[in-house]
Amino acid sequence: MSSEGSDLLKGNKVLITGGAGFIGSNLCQELAERGKHVIILDDLSTGKKENIEELIGNKVEFVQGSVTDLPLLNKLFQNIDCVFHQAAIPSVPRSLENPLASNHANITGTLNVLLAAKDKKVKKVVYASSCAVYGETKVVPVTEDIPPNPQSPYAVTKLAGEYYCRVFEQVYGLPTVCLRYFNVYGLRQDPSSQYAAVIPKFISSLLEDEPPVIFGDGDQTRDFIFVDDAVAANILAAESNITGIFNIGTGQKVTINELAQVISNIMGKDIVPIHREPRPGDVKHSLAGISRARAFGYNARYSLEEGLRETIKAVKSNP
Numbered sequence: 001m002s003s004e005g006s007d008l009l010k011g012n013k014v015l016i017t018g019g020a021g022f023i024g025s026n027l028c029q030e031l032a033e034r035g036k037h038v039i040i041l042d043d044l045s046t047g048k049k050e051n052i053e054e055l056i057g058n059k060v061e062f063v064q065g066s067v068t069d070l071p072l073l074n075k076l077f078q079n080i081d082c083v084f085h086q087a088a089i090p091s092v093p094r095s096l097e098n099p100l101a102s103n104h105a106n107i108t109g110t111l112n113v114l115l116a117a118k119d120k121k122v123k124k125v126v127y128a129s130s131c132a133v134y135g136e137t138k139v140v141p142v143t144e145d146i147p148p149n150p151q152s153p154y155a156v157t158k159l160a161g162e163y164y165c166r167v168f169e170q171v172y173g174l175p176t177v178c179l180r181y182f183n184v185y186g187l188r189q190d191p192s193s194q195y196a197a198v199i200p201k202f203i204s205s206l207l208e209d210e211p212p213v214i215f216g217d218g219d220q221t222r223d224f225i226f227v228d229d230a231v232a233a234n235i236l237a238a239e240s241n242i243t244g245i246f247n248i249g250t251g252q253k254v255t256i257n258e259l260a261q262v263i264s265n266i267m268g269k270d271i272v273p274i275h276r277e278p279r280p281g282d283v284k285h286s287l288a289g290i291s292r293a294r295a296f297g298y299n300a301r302y303s304l305e306e307g308l309r310e311t312i313k314a315v316k317s318n319p
Contacts, residue, residue, distance in 0.1 A: 016086060040063065041063050089102045134283075181249075
């Protein structure tokens, strides 16, 4: 496994599945600013056209469609050098309500992406996986060597995608990188969805002078990573010759109670959160060991407070 750089992204054509979504649109913006030719594929089931409208133009194309449409993928992957596979139904609660839909989008969709990438001789696939594959572990921080223990249909789908990536590399020689995202937050993360992540929900509540809702006692811990760092990890993984599975977090943990306090302080609010019953499928503690990702140059640049300030500023300027 080499970490030496490659020419994969130098002036070449890339495709982002789920590119109108939260992480995908931020990735598209960065690649576009670097002058790359980007094709965005998104069915807009969770992504939003407004996330990418300002990007579409000379070197950024948008195609509305699904990763479950294999003929479409075969058409779009022609002459593509790297595929960033972000498309998914990205929610533990949603997967508990409708596991069949998550299975179809996340497993069948990923298999289709790999099949098309193999057949069209794509040079690399960078796959968005999740720390959810670890489930509840006794070891903190978790490293990539810890056996997976998925505890939701969503986690199962992400782990299945990783296995498919590994098999396609071993059997067909398709280079793949699986990035296990921890709790990504930042610009363009939707606070209005019933499945929204904790940070946009907290910010949205405090903007309305309403108490943020914490599920459980709030002592659960998370590793929150600003979206710009997740974007950097994708690009570094694509530019490097590395393959395999990598944790993408900060290596720093915070309790949900502490998170609520930090956000309240930044926003100048003094509102006490309310607590509700814990949600099924949620793990108690999550913290990334990120030493393996440093092999391809990854390191989180944003502290939690820095990332939150950027996020809150963006939310206030785009209500």
